Amino acid sequence: MFKNRFMPGRSAALALTLTGVMGAANLPAQAEEKPDPAANALLYAVAWKQTAAEYRALYHQGYNIARDRVDAALAAQKPGDKPLAVFTDMDDTVLLPLPYWSRLISGGHAFFDDPVWDEWVPQNDLVVAPGAKEFFEYCQEKGVEVFYVTSRDQGPNTYDYALGNLKALGLPYADPDHLTVLTDSSNKEPRQQELAAKYTPVVYLGDNLNDFQRKYYIKGDVPARIAAMEEDRAEFGRRFVLFPNPTDGHWMAAVFGESEPADTPEARAKLLEAAVTVLK
Numbered sequence: 039m040f041k042n043r044f045m046p047g048r049s050a051a052l053a054l055t056l057t058g059v060m061g062a063a064n065l066p067a068q069a070e071e072k073p074d075p076a077a078n079a080l081l082y083a084v085a086w087k088q089t090a091a092e093y094r095a096l097y098h099q100g101y102n103i104a105r106d107r108v109d110a111a112l113a114a115q116k117p118g119d120k121p122l123a124v125f126t127d128m129d130d131t132v133l134l135p136l137p138y139w140s141r142l143i144s145g146g147h148a149f150f151d152d153p154v155w156d157e158w159v160p161q162n163d164l165v166v167a168p169g170a171k172e173f174f175e176y177c178q179e180k181g182v183e184v185f186y187v188t189s190r191d192q193g194p195n196t197y198d199y200a201l202g203n204l205k206a207l208g209l210p211y212a213d214p215d216h217l218t219v220l221t222d223s224s225n226k227e228p229r230q231q232e233l234a235a236k237y238t239p240v241v242y243l244g245d246n247l248n249d250f251q252r253k254y255y256i257k258g259d260v261p262a263r264i265a266a267m268e269e270d271r272a273e274f275g276r277r278f279v280l281f282p283n284p285t286d287g288h289w290m291a292a293v294f295g296e297s298e299p300a301d302t303p304e305a306r307a308k309l310l311e312a313a314v315t316v317l318k
């Protein structure tokens with residue numbers, strides 16, 4: 039099932055929405071039912087991920103900061119202290135699903151699509167994030183353990199797929215002791231707290247604020263989510279290292295009320311509203 043395919047009538051509904059919001063009077067009629075790939079709502083975000091040197095540089099920046107944090111923690115460690123650890127998310131932090139986004143766009147989808155994602159994940163066609171492997175190898179060399187905590191659900195093989203993704207890229211600590219896969223919740227805090235009882239977390243890595251703390255999981259309220267982040271502004275680039283993700287994540291839940299909305303006229307209208315609303 040392709041729940042997010044462009045639907046007949048969507049173009050007309052979007053045109054009406056645009057007319058209402060933007061005040062444009064003479065938008066061209068779009069009678070074609072076939073989706074126009076060039077009108078895909080995801081194009082800017084995905085083109086940026088695929089091509090921008092800035093996108094890749096942000097990973098180097100994040101992993102350079104993480105390495106500095108590890109070095110500082112090692113220098114401050116005293117005999118008898120708990121061992122040091124790094125807690126990391128997987129997708130869009132360590133593994134970049136760039137071929138998935140290419141497939142999604144080519145298939146005419148303009149919103150995240152679970153069936154496409156679920157079919158693609160087991161294929162081990164991920165790209166390692168720039169600087170990630172080198173950083174984790176550095177941690178391993180220094181005796182700092184890395185724990186992967188991810189939220190995924192591809193059915194009974196979810197764990198094996200996730201472990202396979204890490205192993206396929208030759209990442210350190212790709213083993214059951216260091217990988218936790220949450221299939222029924224995106225709340226990572228219970229597992230992180232469990233690990234923090236035995237290890238001192240040096241740094242948390244993620245592309246979603248929810249990778250750091252559950253308090254940022256706020257649906258349908260963009261200003262509240264921004265305010266929650268601002269409370270912790272001193273943590274970014276220190277305890278929390280954040281990577282860029284303009285295509286998916288809980289920022290979308292703040293806009294749409296859910297992380298993976300279907301491609302409907304209502305979702306398009308919310309996207310447009312999000313784009314024209316200036317928050318100061």
Ligand SMILES: [Mg+2]
Pocket residue numbers: 127128129130131244245246
């Ligand atoms: Mg992620």
